[in-house]
Amino acid sequence: MLKIAHTICPSCSVGCGVNLIIKNQEAVGTYPYKRHPVNQGKNCKKGRDSFHILNENRLKNPLIKKTSLEQVSWDDALDAASLKMKSYSPIEIGIIASGNCTNQEYEILKKFAESMGVENIGYNAGTFPSFDFKTATLDDVENASTILIIGDVLKENPLLGRRVILAHENGATTISVDLFEKTLTGINSDEYIQVGSMSEFSEISKQVLPKLNESSTVLIENLKTSTEFENILKVFEGSDAKILPVLDDCNSKGAMNHLPALNKDELKEILEKVKLLYVVGDDPASYNIESMKNLDFIITESCLVTETALMSDVVLPGSCWAEKSGSFTNTTGETQKILKIVEAPVDARDDVNIMIELAEKIGLEL
Structure with a gap:
């Protein structure tokens, strides 16, 4: 049985509407959302191919590094992550997000950092620093x-x-x-x-x-x-x-509204001065692996198998954009809601819930 469900394209910061074609709870294609005001019934190739993100290179189970990364239960993964986070001082902890998270995830992540007293936090902003002027529409x-x-x-x-x-x-x-x-x-x-x-x-x-x-x-x-x-x-x-x-990622503007915008040098500075790194949705090993070699412990929360995930000590499998509800803010500052359409694969979980559970394990109140 086929189902068509509306969402916002995750491929860039323009914020186009796209319809996912769902067959047996799996995304198998896309169809332009004809009445969407941003793209007016058109989708580019990246938008048409966006459904592949849900099906390829996915993290599906919690992992802990022993001699290699091994599948474990959620309790074991969260226990390992929380015990390590509690063992370091706030100044020794860094938190890096990407521009592809939802606004709700940024809000929770900001509260998480504030509750722990962590100041080394921000998102990978590429080449755009933070700005607050009213943009063109x-x-x-x-x-x-x-x-x-x-x-x-x-x-x-x-x-x-x-x-x-x-x-x-x-x-x-x-x-x-x-x-x-x-x-x-x-x-x-x-x-x-x-x-x-x-x-x-x-x-x-x-x-x-x-x-x-x-x-x-x-x-x-x-x-x-x-x-x-x-x-x-x-x-x-x-x-x-x-x-x-024209910002890089689908929710770069939303990230900018909640977290410090970090350029390459600022990301490098954080990677080189902290001992424990908590990564949400980003892949710093793909652009700054040398600066990560002195880290004691890496926790990665992601929906994808990335270079950073593969070198992490704890991996927390998150949900992809069509597997959760929330909102994105596009490059013109317009916030649009997304709704959960399909289930995350196997044992992956909603990212907000992962952050809340990790905070509870540490003893934080968000």
Whole structure:
């Protein structure tokens, strides 16, 4: 028997609606959500393929490292994790999350850290530091008279790119800036400016700024460092243009609303100064394994088999996005609810419940 259930795509920060096709309690495909206001019945390839996340490379049982990772009961895994966390001082503990958790998970994780007195906490923010200004909306993009695009939005975020194309069809001028000789966005822009590095942007801005006004939007994607983002923002301080940072993960903006945004250097600093690391949804071993070699103990809570999970001392199998209820906040700041559609596989559990049970084992009140 087939069932179709609506959810929010987890593939990027735009927040498109997507319908999962469920057969015998397993996700087997997707179908565009025709009335969703973000993507208006369209889904990109990443959105169409999003159901694969539920079925591939999953963690299914709690694990503890003995001579190797071995399957154990939930009580044994939580006991091992809680006993170790209680044996370290707050300054020796680090907590790192990803931008793919729900808002409810960030809220619980923040309370968890505060109850333990842990200050070494944050989420992997990629190249975007925390910001609190009101961003452009998708309608602002579609109705703009001029659009300045930093990065290859049409390739990386096709449904946001669709709004750019609609604006262009309505007469908007599009200007693209990127590091590469040729990009999909550049090919489809009225003007393409190639730069050797984003440090050149302040010079280029002198020819671009006069073309922007209150009906213009600026899309910022594909930066290498958070400093580049901060410097680019300074360029637009005197402009009336609306700005839309295109964040990396599906709930990067939600994470930013609850936890410190950590760039690569800040993540490295935490990894090198703590002794026990609690990872929720992220995979720091994939981008900073050298800094993890001096850790005494690693606890990973994740739905996927990752490099970090494989080197962990305790692994707590969590739920994937369609296996839990909560909410995501997209890159324009719009919060959308998701509902549980299918069960998590085998012995995996809801992440909020895992955090609460771990806190209870430690003796914390959340």
